[in-house]
Structures are given as structure tokens and as C-alpha cells.
Amino acid sequence: MIETLIKILQEKYLVKTNIISKQQGGWASLAYKIEDKNGHFYFLKVYEKSRKSTSYLTKHIDIYLPIADWLDDQTSLKGKIIRLIKTQSENFKCEDENYVCILFDYIDGETVGEQNLTEEQVIQLAETVAQLHNLEDFPFDIKQISETFHLPFISTLSEWIEKNFDHLKVDIKELLKPNISTIKSQINEWNNLSKVLKEQHLKFCLCHTDIHHWNIITNKQHLYLLDWEGIKFAPPEADIFSIYQQPYFNSFMKKYCELNPDYQINDTVLRYYQISRKLQDIFEFIEQLQFDELNQEEYKINLNYLKKEVDTITG
The missing domain is CATH 3.90.1200.10 (Aminoglycoside phosphotransferase (APH), C-terminal lobe)
Incomplete structure (x- = not known):
């Protein structure tokens, strides 16, 4: 799977990397931290099409991704939500027969998770x-x-x-x-x-x-x-x-x-x-x-x- 993701990143995003580390994802998707050849970090979210829940979760993906991009780019929420990275063909996602992939800028921080908010x-x-x-x-x-x-x-x-x-x-x-x-x-x-x-x-x-x-x-x-x-x-x-x-x-x-x-x-x-x-x-x-x-x-x-x-x- 890692080799497939490396190929997707290079072909669809022109992101060249051999450094992919699995992160704690949600119950419905996989998550990876990516470091490219220039030392830039990305966050890759991957949905497996083999999962029953994926079709339900990605049903409206082409609707919500442009909205999320607008929120970060054109509203007061800029810098307060995760930033999408488009493919070379200006798409917000890419997919093959097995996976749906969404790439974001990596945020240097930690998930709150079990901790309390200050x-x-x-x-x-x-x-x-x-x-x-x-x-x-x-x-x-x-x-x-x-x-x-x-x-x-x-x-x-x-x-x-x-x-x-x-x-x-x-x-x-x-x-x-x-x-x-x-x-x-x-x-x-x-x-x-x-x-x-x-x-x-x-x-x-x-x-x-x-x-x-x-x-x-x-x-x-x-x-x-x-x-x-x-x-x-x-x-x-x-x-x-x-x-x-x-x-x-x-x-x-x-x-x-x-x-x-x-x-x-x-x-x-x-x-x-x-x-x-x-x-x-x-x-x-x-x-x-x-x-x-x-x-x-x-x-x-x-x-x-x-x-x-x-x-x-x-x-």
C-alpha cells in the first residue's frame, strides 16, 4: 500500500517522497504524515473503498471539499482549519480502484484526544x-x-x-x-x-x-x-x-x-x-x-x- 501512495503522491500532486509514517486516523479512514524531498510536511487522509462505510462517508465529498477550501481561503476561519492541497489537475481529491485520497498541509501540533482543553x-x-x-x-x-x-x-x-x-x-x-x-x-x-x-x-x-x-x-x-x-x-x-x-x-x-x-x-x-x-x-x-x-x-x-x-x- 505504501508504494501505491508514493506513486499517487508523485503522479497526482508532484510530491516526491519516500518518507511516509502512519498516524492515528479515525475509525473510518487511514492517516499518514508525509515529508517531501524539500522537507515540507503533508497530511494524507486515505479512505479504503473496500470498507462498507466509505461510500457513505464520501458520498458528498465533492460538495464539502470546495466548501472547506473556501472557508480556509476566503473567510475569517483562515488559519483555523486544515488547509487542502489540490492535485496538479486542480482537484481536491484523487482516487483509484482501491483508495480515495485527500492531501492537506501538515499542522505541527497534537490532537486533543483524551486531554482537556485549557x-x-x-x-x-x-x-x-x-x-x-x-x-x-x-x-x-x-x-x-x-x-x-x-x-x-x-x-x-x-x-x-x-x-x-x-x-x-x-x-x-x-x-x-x-x-x-x-x-x-x-x-x-x-x-x-x-x-x-x-x-x-x-x-x-x-x-x-x-x-x-x-x-x-x-x-x-x-x-x-x-x-x-x-x-x-x-x-x-x-x-x-x-x-x-x-x-x-x-x-x-x-x-x-x-x-x-x-x-x-x-x-x-x-x-x-x-x-x-x-x-x-x-x-x-x-x-x-x-x-x-x-x-x-x-x-x-x-x-x-x-x-x-x-x-x-x-x-
């Missing part, structure tokens, strides 16, 4: 999110990324729970069994909330939708927000929900509301996004365990992730 970093995060939410005059059609309060995977998850439970692997069934009624209850609540919100006239803004510590890189001076695959034109709660249970929520909201003084949390919308994320995580881990070709270690890791999500689900 007070200064919380302020920076609040400023970044508020600036994102206050953007206007978009040079793209917002309809293609607008929230519809519809999630296609919900029906599939329902079928797994209701009709096709016996077709799931034994390990998955053992994890799900004690919480089947709770999962069903949350699916029902999600359906009810979806119907209600589709009828409401809510204020939308540009949202990241996946703000968590593994998508934040910090160094001594700056905080950077990564992974914009889920960018959406949606209610602010699409971002606020992921910060709601953080210990720094009040500090975050104090600064956020200074920059967005008319905002008040909509508890119904907040609940919708909380349930959506929990059900999505459960669905995606079941999907990977059931259908992807995982090695023993990958299978064990994903099984533990699923257990964590199922154990913490609340009605």
Missing part, C-alpha cells in the same frame, strides 16, 4: 464555531447541504433490530440484546422529533457537525478544527450538542453568545442531534463489524467501541 483553548473553539455560524453570502448552493431531518441509516438500523437481528454476528447480538428496548425507544423518539422539526421554521447556519477532541489539533498558540466531511446548513445545535455535556460548556457558551447574542438553545433540536449521533455511532460500528473485512485487532477495537456506545445509551 480555558484559552475553549475561548478559541467558541470563537471559531461562532464565526462559522455567522458566515453569510455563500458562493455555493446551500440546498445541497441543508438539513432535512432525515437520516437514511435509521431505517436500516430498525430492520437490523426488528427483522434481521438473527442475521447479525453473535458478538453483535450479545452486545445489543440487553439494550434492544432502549434502542427501539430512541429510534421512535428520533422519528417523532424528525416529524416535528420538519414542520418548524428554524434558523439555519453553516455547521461542522462533528466537533470533538479527536477533530481538534492544538499547539502553543492556535487551535485547528479538522474533518469537515459532515458540513451542513443546519440549526446551530448541530454543533452545540457535541459540546453540551463537556465540563467547559458554560465557558464555551459565554464566549459564543458574546459573538452571537441572539442565540438561545432549542432543547428539541438539541435532543434530536443527541439521539441522532448516538444512533449513528451504533449503526456505523455494527456495519463495520458485520460487513467489513477487519483483522482480529480491528474487530476487537470496533467491538469495544460498539459496547461503549450501547452501554451509555440513555432513554
Whole structure:
């Protein structure tokens, strides 16, 4: 695989390198640090087409990448998010029969991960999110990324729970069994909330939708927000929900509301996004365990992730 990536970098980006080091990636993609012949560093994100989740995650890739580039190049978020590198043919991605690759400038810092944000970093995060939410005059059609309060995977998850439970692997069934009624209850609540919100006239803004510590890189001076695959034109709660249970929520909201003084949390919308994320995580881990070709270690890791999500689900 490394030889393939070296070839892709040289042919598509004119980046010559023999120095590729694997980094800790997300659950759905691989990540590599690249050093070229001139000592410049890049970050390469690689989706494997063999994974069941890849088609879902890259479905809107040609929509979100130009938006992420615009955010970094033309808005107040310049220097606060990861910067895309185009191919020699001016594309934001390249792919072959096996991989989809996206190249970024490397950020010299560390992922927050299990660490806590400092007070200064919380302020920076609040400023970044508020600036994102206050953007206007978009040079793209917002309809293609607008929230519809519809999630296609919900029906599939329902079928797994209701009709096709016996077709799931034994390990998955053992994890799900004690919480089947709770999962069903949350699916029902999600359906009810979806119907209600589709009828409401809510204020939308540009949202990241996946703000968590593994998508934040910090160094001594700056905080950077990564992974914009889920960018959406949606209610602010699409971002606020992921910060709601953080210990720094009040500090975050104090600064956020200074920059967005008319905002008040909509508890119904907040609940919708909380349930959506929990059900999505459960669905995606079941999907990977059931259908992807995982090695023993990958299978064990994903099984533990699923257990964590199922154990913490609340009605």
C-alpha cells in the first residue's frame, strides 16, 4: 500500500517522497504524515473503498471539499482549519480502484484526544464555531447541504433490530440484546422529533457537525478544527450538542453568545442531534463489524467501541 501512495503522491500532486509514517486516523479512514524531498510536511487522509462505510462517508465529498477550501481561503476561519492541497489537475481529491485520497498541509501540533482543553483553548473553539455560524453570502448552493431531518441509516438500523437481528454476528447480538428496548425507544423518539422539526421554521447556519477532541489539533498558540466531511446548513445545535455535556460548556457558551447574542438553545433540536449521533455511532460500528473485512485487532477495537456506545445509551 505504501508504494501505491508514493506513486499517487508523485503522479497526482508532484510530491516526491519516500518518507511516509502512519498516524492515528479515525475509525473510518487511514492517516499518514508525509515529508517531501524539500522537507515540507503533508497530511494524507486515505479512505479504503473496500470498507462498507466509505461510500457513505464520501458520498458528498465533492460538495464539502470546495466548501472547506473556501472557508480556509476566503473567510475569517483562515488559519483555523486544515488547509487542502489540490492535485496538479486542480482537484481536491484523487482516487483509484482501491483508495480515495485527500492531501492537506501538515499542522505541527497534537490532537486533543483524551486531554482537556485549557480555558484559552475553549475561548478559541467558541470563537471559531461562532464565526462559522455567522458566515453569510455563500458562493455555493446551500440546498445541497441543508438539513432535512432525515437520516437514511435509521431505517436500516430498525430492520437490523426488528427483522434481521438473527442475521447479525453473535458478538453483535450479545452486545445489543440487553439494550434492544432502549434502542427501539430512541429510534421512535428520533422519528417523532424528525416529524416535528420538519414542520418548524428554524434558523439555519453553516455547521461542522462533528466537533470533538479527536477533530481538534492544538499547539502553543492556535487551535485547528479538522474533518469537515459532515458540513451542513443546519440549526446551530448541530454543533452545540457535541459540546453540551463537556465540563467547559458554560465557558464555551459565554464566549459564543458574546459573538452571537441572539442565540438561545432549542432543547428539541438539541435532543434530536443527541439521539441522532448516538444512533449513528451504533449503526456505523455494527456495519463495520458485520460487513467489513477487519483483522482480529480491528474487530476487537470496533467491538469495544460498539459496547461503549450501547452501554451509555440513555432513554
